[in-house]
Amino acid sequence: MSSIENKILLIEDDIDIQDNLKTFLEMENFEVAAAANGKQAIELMQKEGKPSLILLDLMMPIMNGYEMLAEMKKRDLFQKNPVPIILLSAATDIEETARDQVVKFVRKPIALDKLLTTIKEIHAQYTPHGTA
Amino acid sequence: MKKKAELPYNLDDDTSLPYYRLVMVAAGAFYLSWYFVVEVLLPGSYNPFWGRFLTVLSFWGVYAASIFSASVRKNIEFWFSFAAWTTTLHIYYLFYNNRIDITWVWGCYMAVITIAALMQTMRSMIAYVMYVIALSIFINYVSPNLSQVLFLPGIFTILGVAFIGLRSRLKLTMQVRENALQIRRLLDSTFEGLALHDGEFLLDINESMAKMFGYTRQELIGKSIYTMCTLESGQMAAAHIAQQAESAYEAIGIRKDGSRFHIEIRGKKHMLKDGVLGRVAAIQDITDRKKNEQTKILFEASQEALRIRNEFISIASHELKTPLTSIKLQTQMTQMAAAKGDPQAYAPERMKKFVSQVDKQGNRLTNLIEDMLDVSRISLGKLSLEKAPTSLNSLVEETLESLNDLIKQSGNQIICNLEPNIIANIDRFRMEQVLTNLLTNAIKYGEGKPVNVTLTKYGNEVSFSVRDQGMGIAKENQERIFARFERAVAAKNISGLGLGLYISQQIVQAHHGTIIVQSAPNEGACFIVNIPAE
Numbered sequence: 001m002s003s004i005e006n007k008i009l010l011i012e013d014d015i016d017i018q019d020n021l022k023t024f025l026e027m028e029n030f031e032v033a034a035a036a037n038g039k040q041a042i043e044l045m046q047k048e049g050k051p052s053l054i055l056l057d058l059m060m061p062i063m064n065g066y067e068m069l070a071e072m073k074k075r076d077l078f079q080k081n082p083v084p085i086i087l088l089s090a091a092t093d094i095e096e097t098a099r100d101q102v103v104k105f106v107r108k109p110i111a112l113d114k115l116l117t118t119i120k121e122i123h124a125q126y127t128p129h130g131t132a
Numbered sequence: 133m134k135k136k137a138e139l140p141y142n143l144d145d146d147t148s149l150p151y152y153r154l155v156m157v158a159a160g161a162f163y164l165s166w167y168f169v170v171e172v173l174l175p176g177s178y179n180p181f182w183g184r185f186l187t188v189l190s191f192w193g194v195y196a197a198s199i200f201s202a203s204v205r206k207n208i209e210f211w212f213s214f215a216a217w218t219t220t221l222h223i224y225y226l227f228y229n230n231r232i233d234i235t236w237v238w239g240c241y242m243a244v245i246t247i248a249a250l251m252q253t254m255r256s257m258i259a260y261v262m263y264v265i266a267l268s269i270f271i272n273y274v275s276p277n278l279s280q281v282l283f284l285p286g287i288f289t290i291l292g293v294a295f296i297g298l299r300s301r302l303k304l305t306m307q308v309r310e311n312a313l314q315i316r317r318l319l320d321s322t323f324e325g326l327a328l329h330d331g332e333f334l335l336d337i338n339e340s341m342a343k344m345f346g347y348t349r350q351e352l353i354g355k356s357i358y359t360m361c362t363l364e365s366g367q368m369a370a371a372h373i374a375q376q377a378e379s380a381y382e383a384i385g386i387r388k389d390g391s392r393f394h395i396e397i398r399g400k401k402h403m404l405k406d407g408v409l410g411r412v413a414a415i416q417d418i419t420d421r422k423k424n425e426q427t428k429i430l431f432e433a434s435q436e437a438l439r440i441r442n443e444f445i446s447i448a449s450h451e452l453k454t455p456l457t458s459i460k461l462q463t464q465m466t467q468m469a470a471a472k473g474d475p476q477a478y479a480p481e482r483m484k485k486f487v488s489q490v491d492k493q494g495n496r497l498t499n500l501i502e503d504m505l506d507v508s509r510i511s512l513g514k515l516s517l518e519k520a521p522t523s524l525n526s527l528v529e530e531t532l533e534s535l536n537d538l539i540k541q542s543g544n545q546i547i548c549n550l551e552p553n554i555i556a557n558i559d560r561f562r563m564e565q566v567l568t569n570l571l572t573n574a575i576k577y578g579e580g581k582p583v584n585v586t587l588t589k590y591g592n593e594v595s596f597s598v599r600d601q602g603m604g605i606a607k608e609n610q611e612r613i614f615a616r617f618e619r620a621v622a623a624k625n626i627s628g629l630g631l632g633l634y635i636s637q638q639i640v641q642a643h644h645g646t647i648i649v650q651s652a653p654n655e656g657a658c659f660i661v662n663i664p665a666e
Contacts, residue, residue: 016489017457090457108453111464112468
């Protein structure tokens with residue numbers, strides 16, 4: 001498995017949603033890596049480097065979205081130049097603790113056109129090379 | 133049975149009754165005995181027996197009447213006076229017929245002063261005094277030589293002395309009475325009921341106590357305290373009394389009309405007269421306090437129910453959104469492809485995959501909703517079972533059949549060890565739910581390793597078990613997994629509300645059975661269900 005550096009890291013526990021989103025993003029010519037929970041995601045990031053963008057689900061087993069963010073802070077993972085995070089959730093609002101790290105909050109069911117626009121905007125803003 | 137009461141102070145109106153009764157019996161006996169004294173000491177006197185006897189009967193007759201007649205008891209002062217006047221008249225009669233002998237003058241004086249001293253009230257005293265004065269004036273008129281003996285002045289002096297003596301005595305009595313009344317009024321004024329008892333029988337109570345229990349004071353005095361509360365309360369009271377405990381405790385009192393109410397009792401030991409140890413207790417009606425407690429409990433229960441419902445709604449809405457998200461992703465992707473002009477947007481291969489995915493998510497939604505409805509039914513107590521004798525063997529086979537696709541996909545091997553002809557009285561649909569839940573869990577967490585299913589019967593019970601060889605369940609989680617919304621490890625392919633085991637347990641328990649898990653980390657898990665065959 002190649003490194004996740006500069007890829008979109010999709011962290012989502014539901015296998016169907018994960019597959020669908022990955023397929024969609026790859027169809028739009030993004031490179032995507034996936035993790036099924038916060039723990040897996042952190043391990044991936046520590047091992048393979050910084051992703052260009054994180055799509056983060058909140059409700060996951062073992063380590064959920066909020067726990068992962070807290071853990072990232074704790075391990076000082078990319079804190080100086082943080083990874084932009086889009087929160088995907090069926091919940092209705094974001095906890096205070098996460099607000100500073102989260103760029104955008106996309107509610108489920110996901111509106112793909114909006115998601116696409118947001119990703120493109122973020123890439124243009126945050127990365128040296130945006131992917132078309 | 134009522135016991136004769138010995139009260140520390142007694143203010144009832146008929147206290148004087150025993151006094152009068154004693155006096156009347158004694159006076160009668162005494163006056164009768166004087167017949168013999170006169171016969172011996174003053175032989176030859178005019179001393180007819182029958183006259184005296186009839187006079188004595190006036191005392192004894194009133195005494196007897198006071199036993200049978202309440203009206204006599206109520207007016208005992210009057211009837212006593214009647215007897216006293218009769219006796220006085222007899223004495224004057226004897227006095228007159230004995231030729232006003234000097235001895236008889238003294239006898240007259242003695243009788244008058246004795247009787248006057250027996251008077252208990254000012255009015256009966258005054259009446260008697262006036263009566264004696266009238267008698268004396270009359271006899272003085274009829275026997276002029278009485279004036280030589282200065283009979284009248286003597287009588288007046290005696291009556292005067294008796295009058296003064298009585299007045300001071302009455303004043304003292306009034307004082308004591310007033311003090312006692314004040315104390316009584318104070319005791320009666322408390323909000324709590326007060327009771328004095330000897331360990332079993334009530335000796336004295338205050339007005340609040342009587343009112344609380346719906347009796348009159350008279351009815352309660354002498355009553356056993358154990359007739360006024362429930363059996364358990366009585367036992368508690370007995371324990372407190374035996375240990376001379378001074379702590380407050382709650383009990384249930386029984387009123388005169390049989391109704392029950394909550395009370396709080398607090399007692400302590402109390403020295404009765406003659407060194408006998410009794411107990412005094414304060415009793416409070418805590419019906420209101422109990423009602424408030426009840427209201428508070430109900431309120432908190434309803435708050436808890438609301439909290440559970442809200443939690444449920446938030447978890448449910450999240451879980452329901454997941455399959456919907458999948459469907460929406462699929463439909464959006466298809467539409468976006470079509471919008472871009474992709475000729476393959478609705479290609480048959482793509483559509484086939486799409487339809488199967490949507491169907492799959494639709495099933496997920498259905499299962500979720502059914503689980504939610506089951507939980508709702510369970511919480512409303514509406515999980516009704518339709519039991520019928522069912523072959524468990526065929527149930528296991530059919531369930532495995534319905535899970536065929538899942539089994540093939542996951543590659544688990546299912547090994548069955550079923551004893552033949554096991555039949556039990558169960559709700560087929562519901563038990564299939566349990567079996568499906570256990571099997572899907574085994575497949576989900578079984579890590580691809582073989583799953584064992586057994587079915588057996590012993591005695592009056594039927595037992596089936598599902599064992600996997602997967603990741604196992606840690607001891608601390610083994611109870612949690614049966615609770616609502618709990619999962620020891622979250623689902624991967626089949627999401628859910630974490631309700632499966634909760635519902636399974638409810639179904640098994642509704643069949644009066646048990647479901648248990650035997651497991652250790654990395655050693656798989658074995659779920660065993662036992663249900664009565666009937």
